Amino acid sequence: MDNLTPSDLFSPSKARxxxxxxQDWAHIDSxxxxxxxxxxxxxxxxxxxxLKVLRELSMANERADESRITIERVxxxxxxxxxEAVRNEDDVRLLSKLRSSLTPEGEQALDALASTTVALNTPTANPETIAHALIQHTTTSQNLTNQLAYIQTLQDYLTKQHSLLRAQLNALGTNPAFVAPSNLQRQTTEQTRQxxxxxxxxxxxxxxxxxxQLNQSRSMTPGSKYIGSADAIGExxxxxxxxxxxxxxxxxxxREVGEFAGLxxxxxxxxxxxxxLEVRLDEVRRRRDELFEGLVGK
Known part of the structure; x- marks a missing residue:
């Protein structure tokens, strides 16, 4: 609200x-x-x-917190x-009897099936359901791996471009060709005075x-109106x-002063x-060269 201008007071849309x-900044700060x-x-x-990036990050964080709370509750x-199931004596006796009836290989297979079902969070221990869950998890893992690789490549590219821009900025700041003459203000003042x-x-x-011309026209007679003196004409x-x-x-x-008018x-x-202006000139030149190369390629 502090950056409202007087014109915004008469514009309801800008005020809103x-x-x-x-309000968004207050939420982000909190x-x-x-x-x-x-x-x-x-x-x-x-x-x-x-503000847009922080708002999206805040919303994503809130969704993640809600998901975490839901998972913890489940x-x-x-x-x-x-x-409760462990405290049920009938279930305990049934589980003990089932384990005692299994061979070591069968008990190991049952434990593996139960562990896989719990790890994949599948509703049943059906092998087909577990297989579909494994395929889905593998696909998701591969997609995430590809996305991470793409993000890493993009980050490397942005880091390289950032270094190049920093080097160009340093060159522009230290190159004598872009340094204005020390007597520029004095020259401009002198040319303006002249x-x-x-x-x-x-x-x-x-x-x-x-x-x-007025005196000459007055001194002429009607008969010699279009005849001027040779001395007057020469002068x-x-x-x-x-x-x-x-x-x-x-x-x-x-024209010389006009070249410095915008400075x-x-x-x-x-x-x-x-x-x-030098940077803009370089961009225009590169654009011109690209267009020329495109025409030559065609």
Whole structure:
């Protein structure tokens, strides 16, 4: 609720979403505190992806706890039934008589059959039922083994990629090619100052040219309206030429300044921005090479 913005107060859907996330985080914090039993919970980034993973982990843990409690209750009930069966004297006499009537091999086979039935948790000691249970357990074990192998391979791949990304990040941070010039801010300030000065000169020349054209038009008689003085025309051409040169110079400086327009004034921030642009350039180049290789392959 602390990260609600003023605009969220007028959006019921956003407010509900924020409240739901706050409740989920409260549940996660309580669950983590219980699991760590008074120890300090490690710090982690609090975002939607982390909340989703922790919520799924909490639900899986609760399901596992419920399954464990159910198994313990069933085991207690089974032990209770076994104790009651042992205390039944008729059953004891029947079991003793049955054991005394069996050969050593038969008694061993009966014990093996009973142990297998209990281990597989089958409802009966029917050999066919035990065989199906064995097949199911073997299949499940093989599937789990394959999944563990796949997860291990995926973990190795992610570890390798993480190492490569760390190496690339270190290279980007230490490569002199990605270091911004030390005098970048001074150059930008100087070029901006020159641009402003030249813009002032352009406006000054344009005003002079307009004034000259106005004076010339006023000094002309109706009969000589379309006939200009040679000196005036020459002066206008020279001023126009000077104006074009100044305009070209200003445009060139504007293009140079424009290359640094998106960079922040701080040198370290500008260096990081240049690094990001270099990384993006490398990605575009790799994409271009992949597309070219795909076209050549076709």
């Amino acid at each position: 979403q924020q409240r739901a996330q706050a 669950w983590l505190s219980y699991k760590y039993s008074g120890r300090s919970v490690p710090s982690f980034e609090r975002n939607e992806e982390t 085991e207690r009930e089974a032990l209770k039934e076994i104790d 641009t402003k000065h030249l813009r002032t000169k352009i406006r000054e020349y344009e005003d002079k040219l307009s004034s000259l 206008m051409l020279e001023q126009q030429k000077a104006l074009d040169e100044v305009r070209e110079k200003v445009e060139g400086l504007e 922040p004034a701080d040198r370290e921030a500008a260096r990081k921005e240049v690094g990001k």
